Amino acid sequence: MLSTNPVERPPGCVSDLAFDEWHADELDAHAASELEGHIETCARCSDRKRELEEGARAFLESFPTLSPRTEEPSRRRGAHRFDARVMAVVASLTAAAAVVLFAVRHEDGGVTRSKGGPHIGFYVKRGERVFEGGPGEKVREGDRLRFVVTTTEARHLVVLSLDAKHVASIYYPAMSASTSESVGPARNYALGSGVELDDTLGEETVYALFCDQPVVVETARARLQKERTLGESPGCVVDSFTIVKER
């Protein structure tokens, strides 16, 4: 039977978990420094580090990316399934983003609002006071905006902003989300906890993308950053408003 004390790693030596966290840059500076110092003086851990690195190199030589590879005779059906499924996911997300971001151009660089279509509004909280905002609303640093959306059918939603310094930011979904959030059908549905305005003064435009398919948030943000505008595209509706940040 199994020993009840199976740990063969000498006290003070580095676990594989610690090696993995170190490799992933997840250790704080002190822990990383301790680990590196130990490896320099410990043959066992130095050997283990080399083994792990060689193993990682060998794995990535066999399966270097998530992209489809030329099928090898020895590869199992499951591995092919992996590539196909991963690419299906990535492709569907990036295609949806591409549809949103590449097909859209307005001659005037502006945006449109569909009558009766999904739309975004907002409320401003300034100190203890809360009021509904509108296009061209004058707001201040430290004001909190809470967005509300109305849509008659379920949509994938991303809310972005472009400030006066042409910096694009993600307002919705939360930072940890990689793809758009599904919302609705709903009327004046409040999104998350809102955003606090920074000290960048001038005009800021907030864009809400309502799409039939999921959208890769970061791709949308990067495109807004580059193109400085978003417009409508097949499968998506864009609504927007501008606020003016003053002191």
Added chain:
Amino acid sequence: MTGDANTLDALYRRHAPSVFRRALRILGNPADAHEVVQDVFLSLFERPEQYQAKSALTTFLYSATTHAALNRIRNQKNRLRLLSDQLPGEPMDRSTHTNPERLLELQGLLGRLPEPLGAVAVHYYLDELSHDEIARILGCSRRHVGHLLERLTAWVRAEEKEESC
């Protein structure tokens, strides 16, 4: 964590080797270990909200890999194939760092162990992690890990006793 292809690819390149290495250590079979890599990363990419950044990504993946590998072992069909694929004395991939007899013995136990004892057994016997490290992965206290290990030991002894009768 963002979802564009470059980021996903970078995540994969940084973390997939350790997912594979651990799955291989648990399952002892490269093909099955690669299937676990598929399951873990597809699950992460399809439902990124499951990783809420409450812990580091590495510990999250340790937990996800353990669950995916244990599920494969618990699947009776997989378990029988794993056992028949790895007869004692057959050369093992050296990266498993586990001798075949011990792995077979452990896999037999892992297939029967209830959660969360299965995960604790993997982290303790195969990963050779400390109580603190196991606590971080499981998201519980060090003391609770001690209790789980006591339960695990009692369970193993009961099995041993049953086998000797």
